[in-house]
Amino acid sequence: MLESILKFAINRNKLIMILVLAVAALGIYNFTKLPIDAVPDITNVQVVINTEVAGYTPLEVEQRITYPLETALAGIPNLENTRSVSRYGLSQVIAIFKDDTDIYFARQLVNERINSAKSELPVGSEPELGPISTGLGEIFMFTVDAVDGATNSDGSAITATQLRTVHDWIIRPQLMQVEGVVEVNPIGGFEREILVAINPEKLMEYGISQQDVISAIGSHNQNRGAGFIERNGAQWLIRLPGQVEDINQLNEVPVKGSGSEVITIGDVANVGEGKELRTGAATQNGREVVLSTVFMLIGENSQQVAYDVGKRLAVINQNLPAGIKANAVYDRTTLVNKTLDTVKMNLTEGAILVIVILFLLLGNFRAALLTAAVIPFAMLMTITGMVQTKTSANLMSLGALDFGLLVDGAIIIVENCMRRLSQAATGNVMPLKQRLTLVFDATREVIRPALFGVFIITAVYLPIFALSGVEGKMFHPMAITVIIALVSAMLLSVTFVPAAIALLFKKPVAEKHNVVMSGAEKLYRPLLTLVLKARWLVIASALILVVSAGFVSSKLGSEFVPNLDEGDIAMHALRIPGTSLTQSIELQRELEARISQMPEVERVFSKIGTPDVATDPMPPSVADTFVILKPREQWPNPSKLKSQVVDELEAVVSPIPGNRYEFLQPIQMRFNELLAGVRSELAIKVFGDDFDTLANVGKSIEQAISSVDGIRDISLEQTKGLPMLTILPNEQQLAFYGLSKAALQEQLAVAMGGQVAGKYYEGDKRFDIVVRLPDSLRNDVDRLLELPITLNDGHVIPLSQLATTERINGANQVNRENGKRRVVVTANVRGRDLGSFVGDVQQAINNNVALPAGYWIEYGGTYQKLQSASQRLSIVVPVTLVLIVGLLLLAMGSFKDSMIIFSGVPLALTGGVFALLLRDIPFSISAAIGFIALSGIAILNGLVMVSFIRDLRTSLSLEAAIIKGAVTRLRPVLTTALVASLGFVPMALNTGIGSEVQRPLATVVIGGVISSTLLTLFVLPVLYRLLHSAKLTKNQDVTREQV
């Protein structure tokens, strides 16, 4: 079949050319549809259900909302698990679905279940699904801030409430219309509300209750219509306006009395601008602002959406009220462009180098160009494939593309055709038929080993598909892309390459044996002869090299994936639980003032607490601080390492008291929040019912495992620490005064928390009218007990007669997993392997911790993932190796020859290990991908060489065949090696954004290709000589041993 394809391609070469161009055009078209981002999306399929209920403690939220919701979710198809957080006034339930579940299907199911659970929920609580977005969704952030020195028209300063109003009613609605935007989520400022601050003494003086005030506002703030009448042919609407048009009108609303003795709202309360009881705030460079995050819909092109949002924001900015400005503070386009620039530069420079090398070694410009042309065509086909498989273009997927590998097959074919064509050249133009036959023969000669080689390289990538979970999502795109690219290149080398050769080389090919090649050959031949003589020495030194590399590799540091440098820093500033928002802002102000003085920092902004849509429910004690760095060129020292900047940042912030810090990057932080997995190596989860018992079990586990060898960073999840002021009603006193608990609670709730008495309309904006105590009284805890309480008969007594207060430290939050409460003890391990460590921990817990009935323990943490990944790989990798050997056997028909070829793998790896060591780069998955690619290159070269030698042996003696074969194959081997290694040089040396992910891969390949070339050129012939000499000496005429 292969041959008929070849024949077709050679004979109908013009048709093939047109087809290839068509496919390329398709690729260009698809390029516009290719989603582009910096990193692969590792978010799982999850549906977030947020329910806000003012005034509920974490325990009540859990009991009234979280639990019914979780119960309702149980049993949804494809549901993997649920987890939940119950905080003050907020319940967040997250349903995680199997990876291949359609997100809209999942949301639909969740919605159905919520609807059926609604009757169980408290009145007024409205569960809402989170935005349809992923960890990569936070593509754009902007602040709304007052211009320096700007004031309102009346000279007063612009307030945070005004900023928020501008955001909510001018900016947000417009941005929501940008295609691909799914949510615009503000934090900070105050949602405007009209506060009717009641004066309890005045109420007492006039004998008015809170409810009188609330109902007075309610009944004086309504518009009504009364149908219409027809008059003189016209239709007249009848309207009864009653709505308050102006805040000051509220003062005139009568509360009590009639005739001349009317008491109005203004007599008993102050009406003015109020500040909502907010859950979150935002600051920028030490100033309070409104910070808003734009979320992108799942699957959109972040680069495009972020760009559109930025453009729209610039337009909006022109129409904002004077003195108020919206500033883009974080734009994903910047990062994506920078990473793409890095990738683009690497690929272009690599491609140019490849062409130069091809030209130098093949000595024919047309041949070089033809071979190099495989690169863009294969790339364009890959893009089509990526769009079809919904793989996004990013550092990971594009980062592993190796031009060397792509052109390997083509090089081998082109080289052989060139050789044969020049041999056959007689000075005259060859007849068409003869030429085509020659090309066909030359191609057929090498096509099988070349294709097998590519097959094998493709097979080496297969184990990556065994990775699951986050690792899988991280690396599958890479494997998919590489495999598509390789298959495309393979297709091109059997069609496009022979067709192009047939088309291009019409004139006789005078192979100018260039200086480089002839020099190399002159050097190689004597060396090879020498090596074949000292064969045992060569084998021994090769073995020593491999063993020492194995030893060295155990000394290499390791990391899972090299962290993509996002260019910016995201810093968690953590304060003790229970810290107030105002205090947090104060601490943040100091922090930001200091950070912004660093010369590398362009700006710093933070989110404190929970945003409007609780995509990330943080308590007020936690601040996500984004430190945006200037472009490198503007740094005092542009070559300073990012890690050094982080260290300096740490040195700046750590003296500031009251904060603890974690340093991350924006996208990384978002992924952490969404996956919310435990980030330590070992997590011991205790499940059960009673909160205190759980905490106690947690404590005893903490103690039990503290003596396990190698354990570090033990920590028990903090559950307590929410300060609560409890007002405990005195039952006897309430009974004596004939007041119900509900009536007391109502009065206190209105006084402290406030009650919405109606809406205030201003154009299409609407704001709550809230009745509450003024802030000065609300915050005076000492005088809380003096608060007058109205009895049913209108008499008034102080609260102290009815209740006592108590300050307690309550549950800060309740975490649940799979429908059960849980606390987590986390720990890390140093200096021993995880398996035995976990065993010891389990034993320590079994021996020392008595679990009450109904409580159980589960073990989790990253160790599980690593273990499962290791287990899968330890099965899949050997299977793959067997597969490769099988393929080799199929190609060679000889176990011995297969093994000879296979021996190239360890020696190739040796070079990679030493290269890593030399550049002080830790081992990582990226490096592992490099090793995989190396194995492929080594096998490909070995395969071609061995099959050549074998063909020659029919006519020549063993030694002669080896030398002739090896020297003939010198050019393709050198070419593929140089192409692979030099093509990667830009990638290995680049320091741009994103280069850190590709650097290890490139380094490994360069190092490995050098060693594997040496191997193919010297060790391989020696091995062949050794293994086949046995047969010669024994003079056995029977065939080779076969397995």
Add this chain to the structure above:
Amino acid sequence: MKKNPIISAILVSHLAIAGLTITPSTLARSDHQQETAQAAEVEKGPHNGRMLRDGDFAIELAIFETGVPPEFRIYASNNGSEVAPQDIDINVKLTRLGNVVDDINFYQENNYLRGDMEIYEPHSFMVTVTASYQGKSHQWQYDNFEGRITISNELATSMAIDTNTIGPKTLHNIERAYGKLVLAPNATRNISARFAGEVTALWVRQGQRVRKGQKLLTIESNSNLSNYDVRSPMDGIVTAQMTGVGEQTGDDTLITITNTSQLVAEVATFGDVRQQIEIDTPVSIMLGEQVVQTTFFESLPHLTPQQAKVYRANIDNSQGQFTVGQFAKAAISLGSFTVPMAVEKDALQAFRDFTVVYTKIGEQYEVRMLELGRESNGWIEVKSGIKTGAEYVSKNSYIIKADIEKSGASHDH
């Protein structure tokens, strides 16, 4: 030689597998190698004290606080076997913040040595242990800090961490209550005719201010038909006028005169405050914008239905600016007292089970566990736990608390 190729083939494939399986095994080690290993955990002895070792000789320094104030107890051992307490000479010095040194000597009790001094809170000090046993002397030194942090003065200023000095303070115990104005006793006179007759002249009208002796009515007596004048018995205002010229007087009240130059504020008090108030207790009554200083002169004998005890205080209304029924706010002074030490209430924070302030020495801050007394008006009496003249954080003490608790301070026992 036939087996050779197979063996080498197997060898080669093993190497390859080894090369590729580096991936999982090294990954399992993850990326924590850069982190520095934590300091070794402190060794605990059988009495839950800290083990101090020097060669074979070891002592366990334990804090004992069951039923007694915290004190040191030392258990000594040599090469694992117990050492008689009397054979050891031992001394412990605790260097606290501000170079205060507690010099603790030990005496034998049962099988241990007992320290002769209470270890008072906070347990934050540098411990220096000197022991001699069999002619050899041993010395250990370690830090045992809790609730102590350092903040540079520059930072403290910019974060508005203010301090104040512990000193005497006069506290005023003031209770707030509400009430209203009523008439003073005997403030009303009901005027009727001495002899029945007909009113022939009315000299005043309702609302008019009258003085004592001022003519109010002229009545023609029915018995002798002679006119006589009715005069006002006191200064006041005509608050009711129930007759007119030509009317018969009968026995009815004709005119009511009310004197409002003196009013009474009736203040309702609840709970414990009821008992604390005495006659002559000073009170300031706020009437609208005006404040009147006065004292209570009596209390009503019964409680109101709302269980309030009503105290009465005179209010001078000679200017006539107050009216009966007016709402009154009262601030009752239940006495002033001068305490030797007091702190601002804003300075207080919770630390473990204690209420603490943070004292400042140099650039260091440390908890001081306080025993508190009476409070008033933002100040609170300190009975013990800190010394007069000490500097304590009065504003933004939460920052100190946050900093101490974030470092996860532990309490060593």
